[in-house]
Amino acid sequence: MNEIGGRRRVTVHDVARVAGVSLATVDRVLNGRPGVRAATVEKVEAAIAEIGFHRDLSASLLARARDIGVTFIIPDGSNAFMASSAEAIERWTAPALSDRVHIQILRVKALDGAALARALDGLDAKTCDCAVIVAGEDAAVLAAVDAATRRDIAVLTPVSDLPGSQRRHFIGIDNVAAGRTAASLLGRFLPQGGKVALIAGSLHLRDHSDRPAGFHAALAAEFSTIAVVGPLEGHDEASQTESIVAALLAEHPDLAGLYNLGAGNTGLVKALDNSGRAGAIRVIAHELTAATRQGLVGGAIDVVLDQNPDGEIRQAIAAARALALGGNGLSGNAPIEIGIFLRDNLR
């Protein structure tokens, strides 16, 4: 009794019966194989719509000879966000295996479009149904993405979108909104107005250029009493960020707020602590990592905006599964929300 509440499950047999064709023909239509007249295809599709047939993913997955392969290509290096993404991927590897999704991680040199393109080109459609990449806007990468798509490998681009490419799906936060949110919080934190510093990492990645745009726009629209210093570039690097912040603090004794939209937060916290002004300046940073966590708990950082890598990974896996199983992969996954963390709601 494959039923709940007395209704039998609708199967391919039902489709065949209603359409007045054989099972083999239904199968040909369902799996896009050749050898069916257009008129017959329509009959089958009408029957599918009429009785509300939905392919049973369990049986489908069981019947197809091979499992689903998903390859994550992530930048190598010391970037804390990427490290936590990698952790999240590893955390989900075993559970995904229960759903016959095999996960593989490939590391490439950070910010090297050519290397990423080579990695993409090297993917074999036999062992990889779906690639998940973090890419800058690079011509070589765009070409590689399109080539992979033509080889029947779906490409997902979390974190940073690739507008010009054939990518199937974007998973990630709205970085303009993130910048706006930082501005809006700082504005409310400083009702008297004041001087606020903006620190960027590299402007190469799209997410790092969207954020300042949103930040400036929101400040201009709502908080005209706040003046912005910068942007200064910390190159996502702890020691550089530390010296920049230290210089900044020395130069502006009246600094009231600070927004670091890049990485290198270890340096940020160190500089603030050393200056003795931690807690007196309202600070917003990005990505929940060991460094920003410590900053929150210690009081040097007020708010952390987070991309929720765990959620992104989960969604990427779900989307990959849906894509590989013939769905469109877009159904029913909400966009990732911007995580906002204070000391008080740290998970």
Place this chain on the structure above:
Amino acid sequence: MNEIGGRRRVTVHDVARVAGVSLATVDRVLNGRPGVRAATVEKVEAAIAEIGFHRDLSASLLARARDIGVTFIIPDGSNAFMASSAEAIERWTAPALSDRVHIQILRVKALDGAALARALDGLDAKTCDCAVIVAGEDAAVLAAVDAATRRDIAVLTPVSDLPGSQRRHFIGIDNVAAGRTAASLLGRFLPQGGKVALIAGSLHLRDHSDRPAGFHAALAAEFSTIAVVGPLEGHDEASQTESIVAALLAEHPDLAGLYNLGAGNTGLVKALDNSGRAGAIRVIAHELTAATRQGLVGGAIDVVLDQNPDGEIRQAIAAARALALGGNGLSGNAPIEIGIFLRDNLR
């Protein structure tokens, strides 16, 4: 070739071979059927661990004769949060069907423990593997939950925990942390200190008593210059909340902040707009609904704390699937985070 990268899938046959027992015995162990000596059980479990066997959910689901039934029992009435939960449930009904999860919604009278208990008692294990309920701390409900658990129906309690029961899993935000977060934000919004009003709904539900606890604790610890007015009870009702807020605003011309931890936000926004002081008072409310959305966009509300019903529903479905399939259901689902929304990061 059921493989990726050349490694064959580990099946029950492999377990049987490695353990040196028959397939039937492995099956008995895996599905908790009687008739196996303890020593043999250990042999099988050792083999499972050794070769890393994981039950194939697809095949398992396919093999068992019936699908998974999940019943959501939600309070009837005009509560906006429940309405958006119901929407989220309906949104996920179709996608869940692809995974052989049948979703059913049962509505009971709000805040009526006896009615909820009756609904739970009426569930048949034949058509329902898992019930998801929102319950107050009621003796009748606790008993019904335990009874359902004994009938092999797993019970999940999102939103509001039931500490004394046999519930299998809690999905929901940390409401003490939510209260702390509201306090922490208001404290930072009002660096000069000031008077802040606290409005509660009913203190019957656990979430509504946890929030003020966190709120007061955080204020006391970090923001001693802020004085609290209240708590006043709005009974989660728009008209009552409106009159309370109107009276409050009239009585305290110097009110600087407001935290409504209950529902009835339509009334809150109306009272603020009518007073002409919307935007001049920092306001924090709960649950992203049409009313709070409007408040955010219009400027009457600064921040909304949200339980993310969509995420909760998704997790409840996933947990129900895992539970019904013999897993423990707890693996790999992060606790729900507190959503923090400003006008700038509205989704």
Place this chain on the structure above:
DNA sequence: AAAGTCATGAGGCACGTACCTCATTGGCGG
């Protein structure tokens, strides 16, 4: 010693789909 109980083995069918091979049909051109 006979009868009974318990642990286990052996094997088979079912679930719904994918994919394969081998007929069979009908229409077409030569």
Place this chain on the structure above:
DNA sequence: CCGCCAATGAGGTACGTGCCTCATGACTTT
């Protein structure tokens, strides 16, 4: 009219697990 080919039918096997029946051997009870 014959042969060719495209379209379709018929039917099988496989995927990995759940669940069922029946047989067998060992050990206990009377």
